[in-house]
Amino acid sequence: MTTKLKAGNFQFVNRLTGAQIEQLWRMYQGEWWSRGRNINDVRRAVEHSDLVFAYCVAETGRLAAFTRVLTDFVYKAVLFDVIVDRPYRDLGLGRTLLEAVTSHPALLFVEHIELYCRPELIPFYEQWGFTAHLGKLCFMRRTPEPLSRSAPGTSQTQIWPSALTRSCTSDGVR
Ligand SMILES: CC(C)(COP(=O)(O)OP(=O)(O)OC[C@H]1O[C@@H](n2cnc3c(N)ncnc32)[C@H](O)[C@@H]1OP(=O)(O)O)[C@@H](O)C(=O)NCCC(=O)NCCS
Secondary structure, three states: OEEEEOOEEEEEEOOOOHHHHHHHHHHHHOOOOOOOOOHHHHHHHHHOOOEEEEEEEOOOOOEEEEEEEEEOOOOEEEEEEEEEOHHHOOOOHHHHHHHHHHOOHHHOOOOEEEOOOOHHHHHHHHOOOOOOOOOOOOOOOOOOOHHHHHOOOOHHHHOOOHHHHHHHHHOOOO
């Protein structure tokens, strides 16, 4: 599917090539929330995402916009890493990306599509029906100690066999 915007033609893709993953990694380095991500982790995160939405420059294949979704396809879908590369901002690519997500057939009947963002982006997402008014719901997060991601051998191995812990951290959970 090719989309014509003010800056030219962009092609929709739902898988990234190795070169596009590297371009995504570079895009991440420009944002406070994704700076410092490691290329191998980025590759794994993209591989293990349920849906990938991306637009690349039709002529060159260069990645221009990206987001990914984790979902059970029934109750929840969570949108992550909405990002448009700087030279392509304010051209309508962010809009095109959000329209692709909110009209995707696999997500049409999912009970909730969720995301988290800074307050200044609330008006952006409100355009597609997202609301920050969640009543008494709170966003919670647990951040494991840095060691437990790279070197299994701490508390989780008391519950999980070491072989499983090793395969989760080196190859991803399949
Ligand atoms: C936020 C972002 C994805 C928007 O992408 P974009 O391609 O520049 O946006 P578009 O050109 O498609 O804008 C679509 C509409 O949203 C509006 N909009 C864009 N950014 C906005 C913002 N920060 N707040 C409110 N509205 C915004 C535009 O004015 C436009 O409205 P219009 O169609 O009525 O003119 C992009 O600026 C970006 O990648 N930012 C850095 C990464 C980031 O912070 N991502 C969010 C993670 S939660």
